[in-house]
Amino acid sequence: xxxxTQSPEALRLQEGESSSLNCSYTVSGLRGLFWYxxxxxxxxxxxxxxxxxxxxxxxxxxxxTLTKKESFLHIxxxxxxxxxxxxxxVQASPLQGGSEKLVFGKGTKLTVNP
Amino acid sequence: xxxxxxxxxRVICKSGTSVKIxxxxxxxxxxxxFWYRQFPKQSLMLMAxxxxxxxxxxxxxxxxxxxxxxxxxxxxxxxxxxxxxxEDSSFYICRAGGVARYGYTFGSxxxxxxx
Numbered sequence: 001x002x003x004x005t006q007s008p009e010a011l012r013l014q015e016g017e018s019s020s021l022n023c024s025y026t027v028s029g030l031r032g033l034f035w036y037x038x039x040x041x042x043x044x045x046x047x048x049x050x051x052x053x054x055x056x057x058x059x060x061x062x063x064x065t066l067t068k069k070e071s072f073l074h075i076x077x078x079x080x081x082x083x084x085x086x087x088x089x090v091q092a093s094p095l096q097g098g099s100e101k102l103v104f105g106k107g108t109k110l111t112v113n114p
Numbered sequence: 115x116x117x118x119x120x121x122x123x124r125v126i127c128k129s130g131t132s133v134k135i136x137x138x139x140x141x142x143x144x145x146x147x148f149w150y151r152q153f154p155k156q157s158l159m160l161m162a163x164x165x166x167x168x169x170x171x172x173x174x175x176x177x178x179x180x181x182x183x184x185x186x187x188x189x190x191x192x193x194x195x196x197x198x199x200x201e202d203s204s205f206y207i208c209r210a211g212g213v214a215r216y217g218y219t220f221g222s223x224x225x226x227x228x229x
Contacts, residue, residue, distance in 0.1 A: 046219065100218070
């Protein structure tokens with residue numbers, strides 16, 4: 001069974017204090033790993049898709065990396081507006097019987113204090 | 115591009131009534147729509163998958179007769195919560211399939227409160 005575990009559940013940072021969020025996964029065959037940002041009362045907003053180990057993607061203060069077992073979302077010099085819940089999801093490869101279904105973790109709630 | 119419009123954003127209904135939630139793909143054709151529900155501090159739980167012109171596929175434990183899904187066109191999918199009860203109160207979100215380069219776009223969500 002495909003599983004996604006995110007840690008920590010919650011993270012408080014001071015503005016400018018860099019840190020990383022973790023997403024550990026088990027999947028029969030990885031087609032893609034997705035990172036989303038979710039603000040309270042809103043649907044998830046797409047950030048990145050990673051497809052293979054060693055791949056990295058960046059967007060402003062965020063950088064996502066991928067290994068065969070986990071992904072990290074690195075936040076450099078965060079600002080209060082980066083406060084949100086960050087969700088990780090995996091999609092299994094169609095060769096392994098997967099479809100477009102995504103399996104989500106519970107998320108990491110990030111709070112950045114000014 | 116790849117915008118999914120979800121309505122309503124919030125709805126309060128009385129126990130026993132039905133509520134319809136709509137998801138429209140505005141600038142692309144969504145052949146597949148996924149419906150999720152999310153409880154506080156929990157991950158998104160897939161309820162069902164709808165494909166245009168065919169019956170929806172429900173996840174184990176989801177009542178088909180309670181959560182009616184219709185995907186009559188390539189731009190509109192609806193979820194109807196029938197005979198709603200307070201335990202159905204949750205955040206419902208749709209996600210369009212088939213647009214991988216946009217990371218599978220989500221709707222903005224519907225907060226349902228049953229009183």
